[in-house]
Amino acid sequence: MLIGEILSNTANKFPDKQAVICGKDICSFSDLEEISNRVANGIIRSGLGRGSVLGILSTNQFEYPGIFFGCAKAGCILAHMSTRFTDNELCNVITSSDVKALFVHEKFLETILRLAVKLTGLEKIIVFGNKKTYPTNVMHLEEFLIGAQSTPVSIKLNTDDAFGITYTGGTTGFPKGVVVSHRSRIIGSIRAQREMDISKNDIICCSSPLFHIAGLFIWFQTGVLMGLTAVLMPAWDPEAFIDLVEKQKITAAFLVPTQINSIITSTMLDSDKLKSLRYVNYGAAPTSRAQLEKQLEVLPSVIWQEQYGQSEAGNLTVRPTEFNLSKSASVGKPYSDLELQIFGSDNNKVANGEVGEVVTRGDHVMLGYYREPEKTKEVFIGEGWLKTGDMGYLDEDGFLFLVDRSKDMIISGGENIFPTEIEEVLYNHPSINECAVFGVPDDHWGELPAAHIVLEKGKQPTVEEIDKYCIENMARHKRPRLIKFVEKLPKSAVGKIQKNIIRDEYWP
Numbered sequence: 001m002l003i004g005e006i007l008s009n010t011a012n013k014f015p016d017k018q019a020v021i022c023g024k025d026i027c028s029f030s031d032l033e034e035i036s037n038r039v040a041n042g043i044i045r046s047g048l049g050r051g052s053v054l055g056i057l058s059t060n061q062f063e064y065p066g067i068f069f070g071c072a073k074a075g076c077i078l079a080h081m082s083t084r085f086t087d088n089e090l091c092n093v094i095t096s097s098d099v100k101a102l103f104v105h106e107k108f109l110e111t112i113l114r115l116a117v118k119l120t121g122l123e124k125i126i127v128f129g130n131k132k133t134y135p136t137n138v139m140h141l142e143e144f145l146i147g148a149q150s151t152p153v154s155i156k157l158n159t160d161d162a163f164g165i166t167y168t169g170g171t172t173g174f175p176k177g178v179v180v181s182h183r184s185r186i187i188g189s190i191r192a193q194r195e196m197d198i199s200k201n202d203i204i205c206c207s208s209p210l211f212h213i214a215g216l217f218i219w220f221q222t223g224v225l226m227g228l229t230a231v232l233m234p235a236w237d238p239e240a241f242i243d244l245v246e247k248q249k250i251t252a253a254f255l256v257p258t259q260i261n262s263i264i265t266s267t268m269l270d271s272d273k274l275k276s277l278r279y280v281n282y283g284a285a286p287t288s289r290a291q292l293e294k295q296l297e298v299l300p301s302v303i304w305q306e307q308y309g310q311s312e313a314g315n316l317t318v319r320p321t322e323f324n325l326s327k328s329a330s331v332g333k334p335y336s337d338l339e340l341q342i343f344g345s346d347n348n349k350v351a352n353g354e355v356g357e358v359v360t361r362g363d364h365v366m367l368g369y370y371r372e373p374e375k376t377k378e379v380f381i382g383e384g385w386l387k388t389g390d391m392g393y394l395d396e397d398g399f400l401f402l403v404d405r406s407k408d409m410i411i412s413g414g415e416n417i418f419p420t421e422i423e424e425v426l427y428n429h430p431s432i433n434e435c436a437v438f439g440v441p442d443d444h445w446g447e448l449p450a451a452h453i454v455l456e457k458g459k460q461p462t463v464e465e466i467d468k469y470c471i472e473n474m475a476r477h478k479r480p481r482l483i484k485f486v487e488k489l490p491k492s493a494v495g496k497i498q499k500n501i502i503r504d505e506y507w508p
Contacts, residue, residue: 002157002182004073006225007033014227021248022062022232032065034150039070042148046124050075050155053098057081058105060232063128063141064210067103072163075155079165079177080211083108084492091118092174097165097370105129159183162367166213166311177370178311183363188314189222191335195318197279197305198252200226205253207233207241214284218315219254238262246273253280256495257287264298265433274299283307285496286420288427289328306331308400312379313386314364316340317400330399338362342394347381355393355403359385408499410439410447417478422449425473431459436489438499440482440506451480452502454489
């Protein structure tokens, strides 16, 4: 199966069912099929055929799905760009990814026009949103589609053809472009349909960015495969989410832990407004047991299910909900047909319970980093095993426990300290809402743990009180030597806490 066929098959089964709702805009699956075919034919007519790299820069807007499936049907490679990219990052990813045409929402057009002089390889700028008067080098999507047929395109594609690029977080240097094939992302949706608790009758909310693997491939695309109505949220706001669930009778959502935290701590939380919500799939960042217990307490009727994956490998594990508490520290078990192991520093498998790097292989892994053969070579070892960069272990029941990102590990006096261990303790303190633990330089020990902490509203503990709590609840060498109360923590577009930004303050 090809990505475009996911939509075509569903449109044949449920032509009149609502496919996408975004504000006042609504389209059926047959409408979405026609729109995507017109986009595909418009692309081909423009000479941007099979193998061309196109880009999209947008929040979750009504036009995004049609552009996504249209590019896939045209045999193009669509580069999904974060709306949080800096000017330098945008210039880098557009030029280094050889983007020939860029679909851009009107909200970000001014940025692209400001950078246009540096984007020498960019041939077309296609804007969508409200139709206005634009410069001569910009074409509105409606204009681009004039005369484009809604009939299917006739292009021979292979399941191993590249069709998408998503970008790594860019915590070291510029973001890397992760190139994926039709096969690698279709298998993820099939696994999600089979082993997640999503239902054929769900109405799903897409609040995580579609430019991110979790929001697009694991959640939205799975919804299209299953014929589910998707309600798009262009920007995250917990109160808006609560109102949207009530208005659209949303039954399922994918959320990241920071989004969940903002809902269950919101002063506007009203369980009656969320009574239709039956299932929340969550992931993309660690969740503490303290937050999980709070989720279960505040919204006990919701089925909470954690998953784990990454841009380079897609979705890797899911935790059966009956193990929510007994295996709360795990991210679940690998999908039933997926190979996943823990390798030691010698690149050999280690015993259950022993910490090492999480590795995986199979059809779900990326083709590589775009035009970065050396960096691609660094992450593939042995017989096709991909190194995820995550440290963890498998228990005797096959559950995966993540210890930390290998790059976040603190080495203090020769001892390995994993920040997530310390964060787990801190999250159990009643005055702490969010925290980030990281390493700071020390002349004697090399590194020492430090913590930035966001307090619960109305709570005012002293640094000395938090330090005393740490001494009482963790090994002394692990306790943060620097504790700083902050109003907020920097987060990525998908809600991940950006420790690299926090660390920069302390590392010269």
